[in-house]
Amino acid sequence: MKTGKDIAHMIAVAIKEADNSYFFEDYTKQANAVVAALARKGLVIVPVDPTEDMINFTKENLPYGRQKPEDMLKNIYKTMIAAAKGNLKVKAPTDS
Incomplete structure:
Protein backbone atom coordinates (compact mmCIF):
# COMPACT_ATOMS: atom_id res chain seq x y z
CA MET A 1 0.00 0.00 0.00
CA LYS A 2 1.27 3.47 -0.85
CA THR A 3 1.94 5.79 2.08
CA GLY A 4 1.36 9.53 2.20
CA LYS A 5 5.08 9.96 1.59
CA ASP A 6 4.93 7.72 -1.51
CA ILE A 7 1.94 9.64 -2.84
CA ALA A 8 3.64 12.97 -2.19
CA HIS A 9 6.69 11.71 -4.13
CA MET A 10 4.50 10.71 -7.09
CA ILE A 11 2.86 14.14 -7.03
CA ALA A 12 6.28 15.81 -6.81
CA VAL A 13 7.49 13.90 -9.88
CA ALA A 14 4.34 14.88 -11.77
CA ILE A 15 4.77 18.55 -10.81
CA LYS A 16 8.43 18.46 -11.86
CA GLU A 17 7.59 16.86 -15.21
CA ALA A 18 4.82 19.38 -15.83
CA ASP A 19 7.00 22.37 -14.90
CA ASN A 20 9.74 22.89 -17.47
CA SER A 21 11.02 26.14 -15.99
CA TYR A 22 14.70 26.60 -15.22
CA PHE A 23 14.19 27.34 -11.54
CA PHE A 24 15.06 24.77 -8.91
CA GLU A 25 11.81 24.13 -7.10
CA ASP A 26 11.15 21.97 -4.07
CA TYR A 27 8.65 19.63 -5.71
CA THR A 28 8.41 17.41 -2.65
CA LYS A 29 7.40 20.42 -0.54
CA GLN A 30 4.76 21.30 -3.14
CA ALA A 31 3.51 17.72 -3.27
CA ASN A 32 3.28 17.52 0.53
CA ALA A 33 1.28 20.76 0.45
CA VAL A 34 -1.15 19.19 -2.03
CA VAL A 35 -1.60 16.06 0.12
CA ALA A 36 -2.05 18.22 3.25
CA ALA A 37 -4.59 20.44 1.49
CA LEU A 38 -6.58 17.38 0.46
CA ALA A 39 -6.48 16.05 4.03
CA ARG A 40 -7.71 19.38 5.43
CA LYS A 41 -10.74 19.09 3.15
CA GLY A 42 -11.41 15.57 4.42
CA LEU A 43 -10.09 13.85 1.30
CA VAL A 44 -7.68 10.96 1.12
CA ILE A 45 -5.98 9.18 -1.74
CA VAL A 46 -6.82 5.50 -1.86
CA PRO A 47 -6.07 2.70 -4.30
Whole structure:
Protein backbone atom coordinates (compact mmCIF):
# COMPACT_ATOMS: atom_id res chain seq x y z
CA MET A 1 0.00 0.00 0.00
CA LYS A 2 1.27 3.47 -0.85
CA THR A 3 1.94 5.79 2.08
CA GLY A 4 1.36 9.53 2.20
CA LYS A 5 5.08 9.96 1.59
CA ASP A 6 4.93 7.72 -1.51
CA ILE A 7 1.94 9.64 -2.84
CA ALA A 8 3.64 12.97 -2.19
CA HIS A 9 6.69 11.71 -4.13
CA MET A 10 4.50 10.71 -7.09
CA ILE A 11 2.86 14.14 -7.03
CA ALA A 12 6.28 15.81 -6.81
CA VAL A 13 7.49 13.90 -9.88
CA ALA A 14 4.34 14.88 -11.77
CA ILE A 15 4.77 18.55 -10.81
CA LYS A 16 8.43 18.46 -11.86
CA GLU A 17 7.59 16.86 -15.21
CA ALA A 18 4.82 19.38 -15.83
CA ASP A 19 7.00 22.37 -14.90
CA ASN A 20 9.74 22.89 -17.47
CA SER A 21 11.02 26.14 -15.99
CA TYR A 22 14.70 26.60 -15.22
CA PHE A 23 14.19 27.34 -11.54
CA PHE A 24 15.06 24.77 -8.91
CA GLU A 25 11.81 24.13 -7.10
CA ASP A 26 11.15 21.97 -4.07
CA TYR A 27 8.65 19.63 -5.71
CA THR A 28 8.41 17.41 -2.65
CA LYS A 29 7.40 20.42 -0.54
CA GLN A 30 4.76 21.30 -3.14
CA ALA A 31 3.51 17.72 -3.27
CA ASN A 32 3.28 17.52 0.53
CA ALA A 33 1.28 20.76 0.45
CA VAL A 34 -1.15 19.19 -2.03
CA VAL A 35 -1.60 16.06 0.12
CA ALA A 36 -2.05 18.22 3.25
CA ALA A 37 -4.59 20.44 1.49
CA LEU A 38 -6.58 17.38 0.46
CA ALA A 39 -6.48 16.05 4.03
CA ARG A 40 -7.71 19.38 5.43
CA LYS A 41 -10.74 19.09 3.15
CA GLY A 42 -11.41 15.57 4.42
CA LEU A 43 -10.09 13.85 1.30
CA VAL A 44 -7.68 10.96 1.12
CA ILE A 45 -5.98 9.18 -1.74
CA VAL A 46 -6.82 5.50 -1.86
CA PRO A 47 -6.07 2.70 -4.30
CA VAL A 48 -8.66 1.91 -6.97
CA ASP A 49 -8.76 -1.69 -5.79
CA PRO A 50 -8.64 -2.41 -2.07
CA THR A 51 -5.53 -4.17 -0.84
CA GLU A 52 -5.66 -7.46 1.04
CA ASP A 53 -4.85 -5.54 4.25
CA MET A 54 -7.79 -3.22 3.67
CA ILE A 55 -10.15 -6.12 3.01
CA ASN A 56 -8.98 -8.10 6.04
CA PHE A 57 -9.09 -5.05 8.33
CA THR A 58 -12.60 -4.21 7.18
CA LYS A 59 -13.78 -7.78 7.52
CA GLU A 60 -12.48 -7.91 11.10
CA ASN A 61 -13.77 -4.48 12.14
CA LEU A 62 -17.29 -4.21 10.75
CA PRO A 63 -20.03 -3.95 13.34
CA TYR A 64 -22.20 -7.04 13.31
CA GLY A 65 -25.93 -7.14 13.69
CA ARG A 66 -28.85 -5.91 11.69
CA GLN A 67 -28.12 -2.79 9.73
CA LYS A 68 -29.88 -0.85 7.05
CA PRO A 69 -28.09 -1.42 3.72
CA GLU A 70 -27.02 2.24 3.59
CA ASP A 71 -25.56 2.02 7.13
CA MET A 72 -23.71 -1.17 6.25
CA LEU A 73 -22.23 0.44 3.12
CA LYS A 74 -21.24 3.56 5.08
CA ASN A 75 -19.51 1.37 7.70
CA ILE A 76 -17.66 -0.61 5.02
CA TYR A 77 -16.55 2.59 3.27
CA LYS A 78 -15.36 4.32 6.44
CA THR A 79 -13.54 1.23 7.67
CA MET A 80 -11.76 0.69 4.33
CA ILE A 81 -10.73 4.36 4.22
CA ALA A 82 -9.35 4.04 7.76
CA ALA A 83 -7.37 1.00 6.62
CA ALA A 84 -6.07 2.86 3.55
CA LYS A 85 -4.94 5.75 5.75
CA GLY A 86 -2.93 3.28 7.81
CA ASN A 87 -5.27 3.22 10.80
CA LEU A 88 -5.02 -0.54 11.11
CA LYS A 89 -5.81 -0.74 14.82
CA VAL A 90 -8.65 -3.07 15.64
CA LYS A 91 -11.62 -1.13 16.93
CA ALA A 92 -13.64 -2.19 19.92
CA PRO A 93 -17.03 -3.68 18.97
CA THR A 94 -19.86 -1.16 18.96
CA ASP A 95 -23.60 -1.55 19.19
CA SER A 96 -25.31 -0.15 16.13
